[in-house]
Amino acid sequence: MTVAALSQPNFFQAKKGIASWLFTLDHKRIGLLYLYSIGFFFIVAAGLGVLMRLELLNPGRDLIDAQTYNQVFTLHGVIMIFLFIIPSIPAVFGNFALPLLLGTDDVAFPKLNLISWWLYVIGALFALFTLFYGDGPADTGWTFYAPYSVRTGTNVSMTVMAAFVLGFSSILTGLNFIVTIHRLKTPGMGFNQMPLFAWSLYATAWIQLLATPIIGITLLMIVAERVLGIGLFDPSIGGDPILYQHLFWIYSHPAVYIMALPAMGIVSEVIPTFAQRTIFGYKAIAYSSMAIAFVGYFVWGHHMFTSGMSGPAGFIFSILTFFVAIPTAVKVFNWVATLYKGSISIEVPLLFALAFIFNFSIGGLTGLVLGALATDVHVHDTHFVVAHFHYVMFGGAGFAFFGALHYWFPKIWGKMYNKAMANLAFILLFIGFNLTYFPMLIVGIMGMPRRYYDYLPEFHEMNMLSTFGSWIMITGLIIMIINLVVSKQRGAKVSGNPWNGITLDWQTSSPPPLHNFDKMPVLPEGGPYNYPDAISTHEEKEKKDDE
Amino acid sequence: MSQEHAFVLPNSGHNFDAKSSKMGMWLFLYTELLLFGGLFLVYMIYRYLNQDAFLLASFELNVWMGATNTIVLLTSSMTIAMAITALQKGNKKLSITLSWVTIAAAIVFLVIKYFEWGAKFEHGYFPGMDHYNELPHGERLYFYLYFFMTGLHAVHVIVGAVFILFVIRGIQKGKVTKDRYSLLENSGLYWHLVDLIWIYLFPLFYLIH
Ligand code: HEM
Ligand SMILES: [Cu+2]
Numbered sequence: 179m180t181v182a183a184l185s186q187p188n189f190f191q192a193k194k195g196i197a198s199w200l201f202t203l204d205h206k207r208i209g210l211l212y213l214y215s216i217g218f219f220f221i222v223a224a225g226l227g228v229l230m231r232l233e234l235l236n237p238g239r240d241l242i243d244a245q246t247y248n249q250v251f252t253l254h255g256v257i258m259i260f261l262f263i264i265p266s267i268p269a270v271f272g273n274f275a276l277p278l279l280l281g282t283d284d285v286a287f288p289k290l291n292l293i294s295w296w297l298y299v300i301g302a303l304f305a306l307f308t309l310f311y312g313d314g315p316a317d318t319g320w321t322f323y324a325p326y327s328v329r330t331g332t333n334v335s336m337t338v339m340a341a342f343v344l345g346f347s348s349i350l351t352g353l354n355f356i357v358t359i360h361r362l363k364t365p366g367m368g369f370n371q372m373p374l375f376a377w378s379l380y381a382t383a384w385i386q387l388l389a390t391p392i393i394g395i396t397l398l399m400i401v402a403e404r405v406l407g408i409g410l411f412d413p414s415i416g417g418d419p420i421l422y423q424h425l426f427w428i429y430s431h432p433a434v435y436i437m438a439l440p441a442m443g444i445v446s447e448v449i450p451t452f453a454q455r456t457i458f459g460y461k462a463i464a465y466s467s468m469a470i471a472f473v474g475y476f477v478w479g480h481h482m483f484t485s486g487m488s489g490p491a492g493f494i495f496s497i498l499t500f501f502v503a504i505p506t507a508v509k510v511f512n513w514v515a516t517l518y519k520g521s522i523s524i525e526v527p528l529l530f531a532l533a534f535i536f537n538f539s540i541g542g543l544t545g546l547v548l549g550a551l552a553t554d555v556h557v558h559d560t561h562f563v564v565a566h567f568h569y570v571m572f573g574g575a576g577f578a579f580f581g582a583l584h585y586w587f588p589k590i591w592g593k594m595y596n597k598a599m600a601n602l603a604f605i606l607l608f609i610g611f612n613l614t615y616f617p618m619l620i621v622g623i624m625g626m627p628r629r630y631y632d633y634l635p636e637f638h639e640m641n642m643l644s645t646f647g648s649w650i651m652i653t654g655l656i657i658m659i660i661n662l663v664v665s666k667q668r669g670a671k672v673s674g675n676p677w678n679g680i681t682l683d684w685q686t687s688s689p690p691p692l693h694n695f696d697k698m699p700v701l702p703e704g705g706p707y708n709y710p711d712a713i714s715t716h717e718e719k720e721k722k723d724d725e
Numbered sequence: 726m727s728q729e730h731a732f733v734l735p736n737s738g739h740n741f742d743a744k745s746s747k748m749g750m751w752l753f754l755y756t757e758l759l760l761f762g763g764l765f766l767v768y769m770i771y772r773y774l775n776q777d778a779f780l781l782a783s784f785e786l787n788v789w790m791g792a793t794n795t796i797v798l799l800t801s802s803m804t805i806a807m808a809i810t811a812l813q814k815g816n817k818k819l820s821i822t823l824s825w826v827t828i829a830a831a832i833v834f835l836v837i838k839y840f841e842w843g844a845k846f847e848h849g850y851f852p853g854m855d856h857y858n859e860l861p862h863g864e865r866l867y868f869y870l871y872f873f874m875t876g877l878h879a880v881h882v883i884v885g886a887v888f889i890l891f892v893i894r895g896i897q898k899g900k901v902t903k904d905r906y907s908l909l910e911n912s913g914l915y916w917h918l919v920d921l922i923w924i925y926l927f928p929l930f931y932l933i934h
Contacts, residue, residue, distance in 0.1 A: 186730055203739070283731065284738045286745045353752045361745045362734060391756045395763035399873075406852040408869040409862060410767070416862035421770060425763060693731030 186691040188592070203288035204692060209274030210590070211295050216266055217659075219302065223257035224655060226250050231614070231648040234641050237633050247631035248317035249332065253305075255320030256337060260344045261302055263571050263579075264433060267440035268386075269298070269351055271582045272379045274590065276355060278683035278690065279373045281364030281699040286357040290350055297347035304340035308333040319629060321430070324411030324422040328403050335404055338397040345390045345397075348436070352386030355379050364682065366701050373681045373706045374463050378443025381467040385432045385439075385474070393429035396422070420486055427478035435474045437571055438538075439467055441578030442509055445531045448585055449513050450707040451679045452528040453520025457707045459512040466505035473502050480549050484558045492551050499549035506542055510535060525677070526600040530581025533608050537573025541566060544619065559629075562622025565615040573611055580607070580658065587662065588676045592688040593669030599661040606654030613647025681706055743907040750911040754918050757881075761922055764874050768929060771866045778863020783930060785850065786871075790841050791931040794834050795923065801830030802920040805889065805913045815903045817896060824893050824909075827916065831886040838879055842872075871930055878922055885919045888912045 189206045199207055230250055233241045242250065273291065277284050285291050308315040316337040318327045327334050359380050363372065399410055400422075409415030411422040442463075450457045457463065479487060479495030487495075513535060522528070544566040547553050557563065588594050617640040622628075626637045633641065675684040682699045702708050736742035772779050808823035849856030850868050857865060892912045895901035901908045 282737065283733045286738045286742070287749060288738045290749075349756050353749055353756075356752055357745050357749050358738070360748060361736060361742065362738070364734070387752055387756055388759060391759035392763045395760050399767070402869075402873060406869070408852050408865060410866070410869070416866075418770075421767065425766070691731065693733055695732040696730055698732045 186687075186696060188687065188689040189692050190689055192692040201292065203284070203292055205273050205277050205284050205288065205291060206590075206690065208291050208295055209270050209272075212265065212269040212273060212298070215295075215299065215302065216262055216270060219257050219261040221659075223254050223262060224652065226254040226257075228648050228652050230254065231645045233631055234633070235645045236642075237635055237638060239631065242631065244631050245317065248319075248629070249315045251629060252317055252319055252337075253308075253315045256305060256316070256341070258571070259320055259433075260341050261298075261305065263437045263575055264348060265298060265344075265351070266437075266579045267444060267575065267582060268355070268379055268382055268436070269294075270579075271375075271444070271586060272351070272355060272440065275586060275683055276358060276376060276379060277362070278589075278686065278694055279376050279681055280358070280362060281367065281682040281685075281695065281701075282358075282362040283693045283695070285354050286361055287354050290354055294347045294350040294354070297343055297350070301340045301342075301344035301347060304336055304343060308336045308340075321426060322397070322400060323426075324400065324403070324417070324419045325413060327400055328412045335401045338400050342394050342397050345394045348386050349390045352383035352390075355383040356387065359383075364699055364701070370461065370464070371701060371706055372464075374446035374457065374460070374467075375440070375443035377464040378439045378446070378467045381471040382436050382439045385436050385471050389429045389432040389436075389475070392425060393433075396425040396429070399425075420482070423482050423485055424478070427481045431478040431481065432471075432474050434570070435470055437575040439470060441534060441538075441575040442467065444578040444582045444585070445513060445534050446509075447681065448527045448531040448581055449516050450709070451585075451677050451681075452525055452531075453517050453522050454678065454709050455516060455520035455707075456705065456709060457512070458515035458518075459508070460705060460707070462508050463512050466508045469505040470502060473498060473505070477502060477549075480554070483551055483554045496549055496551050500546065503542060503546060510539065525584075526595075526597060526604055527581045527585035527677075529601070529604050529608075530577050530584065533604070534574055534578045534581065537569050537577060537611070541569030541571075541574055544569065557622055559627055560622035561618040561626045561628050564628045565618035565622060568615050568618075573615070577607075577611075583662065585677070586683075587665070588672045589683060589688045589690070591666050591669070592671060592674075593665060594672045594676060595665035595669055596661055599657060603654045603658035603661060606650055606657065608654075610647050610649070610651025610654050614644050614651055615647070617641070617644040617647070680709060741905065743905070746907050746911060747914075750914050754914060757918055757922075761874070761877070764870070764877070765925070765929075768870050768874070771863075771870070775863030775866060778861055779867045780934065782860075782864040782867035782871075783933065785845075785848075786931050787841060787844070788931050790837055791927050794837050795927050797830050797834050797837070798920045798923050801827045801834075802917055804830065805916045809906065809910055809913050812896065812901070812903060812906045812909055817903075820909070821893055821896055824889050824896075828886050828889055828893075831882050831889075834882060835879060838875070842875075845872075874926055875930070878919070878926060881919045881922070885912070885916045888915055 189204055192204075193202075199211065202208060202211075229241070230247065233239075233247060273285070311333070313332045315332060316322070316327075316334045317330060317332045318334060322334065322338060327338075359372070359376060369377075402408065403410050403412065403417070407415065409417035411417040411419050413419055446457060446463055477495060477499045479491060480499045483492050483495075513531075544562065548557065548563065548566060584595065584600060621637045621640040621644075624637065624640075626633050672688070674686065674688045676688075677684070680702045682701070685699045686695050702710075733739070736745060738745075804823045805827045808820045808827065811817075811820040811823060845851060845868075846854075851857060851872060852865070852869050857868060860868070889912045892901055892909045895908055
């Protein structure tokens with residue numbers, strides 16, 4: 179068998195040439211195509227974020243005027259949401275790792291998978307295109323609220339069409355994963371033997387499938403209203419702007435779980451591997467993903483408490499929002515319990531997972547402040563909200579994405595990155611992140627509104643801190659990216675399984691061969707995280723200590 | 726390459742799996758339903774807010790043309806179902822004929838639609854035209870939704886017909902066969918969806934009084 183394994187070229191070597199990448203049907207290559215394209219857009223939008231922070235260093239105009247600032251935060255938001263965070267983990271690591279975790283050779287529809295990537299590219303080109311004609315990129319904010327989005331002269335229609343096409347790409351990826359999970363698990367693997375990342379992708383895929391069409395049709399209505407001038411949403415011609423907000427958030431709240439659930443899945447993979455210990459509460463984690471996906475459909479109204487909503491409706495949306503916190507907290511407790519008395523090795527992926535728990539907890543708890551009717555009236559549309567969603571999407575999902583990158587890096591390239599550099603990058607990122615966004619929480623409670631290039635003098639200190647933080651954070655990002663790019667070329671070769679993981683992705687060589695597995699993978703006895711010589715109970719541990 | 730050395734499930738994505746492709750089709754139909762669902766929601770809300778205007782505007786539509794189209798689509802749903810059964814029973818020729826009949830029905834539907842829309846255009850009911858702009862707001866909304874929803878539906882009719890056309894070629898080339906009919910079945914599923922959406926559009930725009 180080893181002979182056969184050696185003679186198998188890995189998936190990089192299997193075919194050569196640029197066309198073999200652009201038209202590949204291999205899920206691993208498609209995952210990498212996504213990684214490069216998503217990474218590119220992340221860097222662009224992070225640059226825009228730093229630019230905004232620079233403008234906010236001092237009150238008044240430093241660098242860019244009001245209109246440019248409006249366009250910059252819109253472009254930043256649109257890229258970060260539709261081109262980075264929504265596709266990020268599912269499209270990159272879902273594609274790369276899901277078939278490996280399930281012990282199979284590819285996703286259910288490889289051609290559709292390639293089409294999804296091409297749709298992503300087309301959507302991305304649409305978004306970039308807005309830069310180069312007419313009045314430039316949209317200035318509405320990534321939410322495209324009517325009536326302004328109907329009236330502004332900037333390129334809203336094109337931006338919205340970009341989001342529409344990207345939505346399609348997201349739907350097709352979700353569809354592919356659902357069928358893959360139902361049909362292509364390796365023999366012997368049932369739903370309850372599936373790794374938790376697969377579970378979280380499953381829950382995510384249902385949201386992608388059932389929520390995205392709503393935003394698609396809503397965005398088409400915006401375009402139609404702009405072109406034909408019908409009063410659907412614009413009140414001056416008889417439309418109802420609140421209806422637009424409902425339609426928008428019916429998708430965009432569940433979309434938050436498209437970002438968060440896969441991130442939680444990553445954390446659920448990383449923690450057992452680096453604690454070398456069975457995950458605590460496997461079923462609770464798996465089913466709470468489904469619960470979050472389900473309840474997440476019914477809370478969209480919490481974005482609209484201040485835009486005109488009846489008392490009872492506000493009350494119901496508020497209560498339901500609080501409910502979502504429960505399955506989320508279940509997961510946090512399970513992760514912590516998994517670490518308890520595990521044999522922990524503090525590697526970079528684990529650090530990112532722990533940072534996820536820390537940041538996401540702040541994001542979640544500030545979310546409760548926003549989900550409560552009375553406090554929301556005070557902090558709605560302030561920098562408190564900006565800090566809240568960066569804590570969830572960047573400190574949470576973004577950090578999990580980086581964690582996954584460091585976790586599967588040796589799997590993808592068969593090499594190890596420079597760990598000292600990776601640690602340094604992590605520390606800078608973590609400190610920089612919190613220094614950037616924590617002051618925003620404070621300044622938000624003090625009353626600084628979001629989406630302005632200028633502010634009152636009393637907010638100056640906090641904004642300076644925040645901008646300093648963004649410099650530290652960007653330094654961390656640059657170090658991380660350089661480290662990974664250099665290590666991909668020159669990193670030390672590692673064995674197939676450097677983390678001693680037992681999920682099926684680690685049973686094949688690194689990088690994997692074209693068809694992933696030389697022979698049928700062997701499921702670990704008693705569940706996906708049942709580490710053979712791990713100490714799974716408190717009593718066993720004490721017994722072992724006594725010996 | 727070197728498949729012998731690799732572990733590949735028989736129903737792998739690189740092989741053919743009827744169950745997977747059918748499941749994929751069903752999932753896709755859900756997204757289609759939700760796509761129209763958003764429009765139905767908007768229709769519901771504006772109908773509730775403008776009941777009289779919607780009623781008045783609906784008198785402008787030609788119920789007979791709508792009813793004819795309903796019958797045409799229902800019949801075509803039957804013929805495509807028969808085409809599937811025919812193929813399953815091994816009657817390739819009949820299956821192809823019935824598929825062509827379905828496509829013909831789609832064309833009849835679109836021709837009738839063309840005349841219906843054409844009449845509306847002549848009288849200036851399309852959003853932005855003179856007569857349209859003189860209408861009260863509620864009636865404008867009605868016509869806007871009418872064109873948006875039946876237009877999007879017509880696009881689906883075209884897509885469905887092209888899909889069936891591809892399947893016919895597949896049958897002729899022997900790629901879609903008695904034992905491997907799921908592509909035809911999928912095109913049938915899609916066609917039923919197109920039909921189903923019309924079954925809702927017809928009463929919503931033509932019949933409610
Ligand atoms: C380099 C890191 C980043 C920096 C420095 C940064 C900074 C900012 C700033 C200053 C704003 C505008 C605040 C305002 O005036 O309202 C903003 C908005 C926003 N950011 Fe970031 N951000 C970063 C990364 C991210 C990431 C990773 C995401 C998502 C995953 C994200 C999503 C958003 C969104 C959705 C908005 C709102 C845009 C709008 O108001 O329409 N950002 N960011
Ligand atoms: Cu929300």
